[in-house]
Amino acid sequence: MAETGKTRKEDPGAGVGDPSRESLWRPLRVLQEGMDAEIARIYAERRIEGLKPSFVRELLRLHACGPMTIGALAESVGRTHSALSQKVAAMRAAGWVETVAGADARSKEVTLTEQARGVIGRLAAEWRATEAAVAEIEAEIPYPLSRVVVDIERALERKSFHDRIAEKLAEDPAWE
Template structure:
């Protein structure tokens, strides 16, 4: 049973609006796929599919490095993409290694995915031109702030002041 005298800290969140915005934008992209009958494709798969199309089959490690993700995160994503029919595992350069490759189904829509990527980037640029403080500037400013003091250190300092963390 929940301890009722501890207030729910999740009622306030500075992150939530950003997460909700990204989810809404991803849902709009997914709707475009649905309109074109590209079923079972998550917007989060597209970078990896386009990278595989551009560079050919890669090991999970190579693909992870290529897109700036951890091996563990990419391994899970590749499993989901395999289950959805977008990628397959093919023999690697030696008998022990495997590579991730596009399926015929993925190859049949990759041109549309590249078009969507270009259109999405153009739409984001259009939005950035309409607002006084573009997202790319926000990200760069946050990165600079985190270079001065890491997110970990900032949170650790706050937790050191909170007796509930003891």
């Protein structure tokens, strides 16, 4: 739902100094959520039930590399062990992966279920189509998102996000 910038009368907190009403992040997050919802709609049209777009990278990686420990899978997709452990739990609950005994008795590996193997070709096709659609969008706009990301990464190399926030907080008496 798009925000119009108008204050609605039924909103009792409007204009009371709520800093969460201003957000430079929100449009980007709303954009990504909307695009993910469109991908989920593609899955629903093909009757791929219970699949979140956020699961697909890991499912494709497991298909390409075979069973992996959570740590190895996390490293391969650039996530923390903790974050990926939670995602694996959600994917397991949805029936996309299972954990099996690893090479030694103490380890477990994540592997695709039959359900996941049955749609993996479609997921790879969707991934390629999504990347092509993003490239098409980037060609239509004057400043490609991939360039924005690189430019932000370079700015953060010059000064970290943490340091930027800490500087602003040091100037704010409410932080003390």
